[in-house]
Amino acid sequence: MKKPVLALVPSAYKTSIVYSVLPVNGGGDFNLSRSSNATRVNKDELIETVNSDVPRLDWLNSNCPSLLLEPTRTNYALNSENTYAMTVIGGSENAIRTANYSISPRGSLTASRLQASVTSGTANYSVVGSSTTSYNGYYTASIYLKSNTGENQQVAIYGRNSPIINYTVTKDWKRFSFYGYNSPGQTAYINVGILEELSNSNLEIDISLFGVQIEQGNYPTSLITTQSGIVTRGEDVCGDAGNADLFSSNEGTMFVDIQKTFKDGAFGGISISDGSNNNRIVIGKQSNNTQFRMFIARVNSGNVIAQYYPFLDFDVQNKLAVTFKFGEFKFYVNGVLASTETPNEDIPIGLSKFAFNENNLGSQDFFGEINDVRYYDRVLTEAEAIELTTT
């Protein structure tokens, strides 16, 4: 298998730049912008804040980091990292809070403690909560919890119009989240504690809390640090890699290895393009959160000359490739040649930019975790492409 002309393996970066390993002259480096600071999980598995425009290599649950690309989000929960400030909900029987009790996922003594208990009875509860009236609609709330006793504990975590259930909290930090909805005039909230009405509740719990977040959308994004006011994290815009010389071949292969695809409910593309919608090769996620679209467009106002729509699980790793040459376009999905199109068409012209959006113009950005992307200046054989895309 011939080496790629461009290869991005997330490893080296500086402010505004994610370096591609190939080419070595820097001609394939990606630009990255983000209007605010943001957090990531670093190599030591600790949450870390990085400055605006600094790419984020995220090591969450992995020995090999991914390039984290997220949409803009606002955390409406105040004092996100000081969960001691969460309010004891009125009517709670017994909820004792202690500030700065244990080592948080930040690696510092900033997690708070909640010792709660209830007497046996179906209407009894002891919970703390965080809420907002600044937002209404669908929301995702999340919080990091761990057991202080070394034993698993059943903890109720719920919000407005969310499931009301107990979650198992272990001795290890874990982020819990749910999906809720609040109408205008109602609070959006997250409550944590004991609801005796749930059949599997403990009568006492002793847990640590950290990193509360209430955000618009249907999945939790990286922790956004707040204090006395809400905070918005800007989106990651990444692209502008390569030049016309790099993509000048009359055939090629585009490959992407995606660790996780975020379910934004919007189309988002990874593309090699001429900087417009007219000529481009795109591997993108559909707004239905269950399907990708792989397509090739060439001149004439971006007429699509070949395409394929695979159904994929967005929560798992997916490897996809497109090979292209005159009259033959092949689509590979997770180790399978899924489709071959043979229109009497040539490849797009003027390709010059690799980007994590649909046309290098920063629209319809792709949000997810990226392991690896490559461009080969030749068509890989079927065996090569299958090997490359096998997960």
Place this chain on the structure above:
Amino acid sequence: MGYGEIYKTTWWGNPVQDGWGDIYYDLSVTSAVPNLLTSLQARATYYENATGTTTILTALENCEE
């Protein structure tokens, strides 16, 4: 990770061909990977994932032309 836990990974820095860690290189093999990594590291402010990058680059290097 929680207080007192044992790290699941370790980090011993970035060995370079003519400096720290150079004893790990097999000088009888002429690999382009160390030079690629050195070049990458020299351009960057932050450099992580040496292990994963080396693995992928070595796989690429071992590909038939």
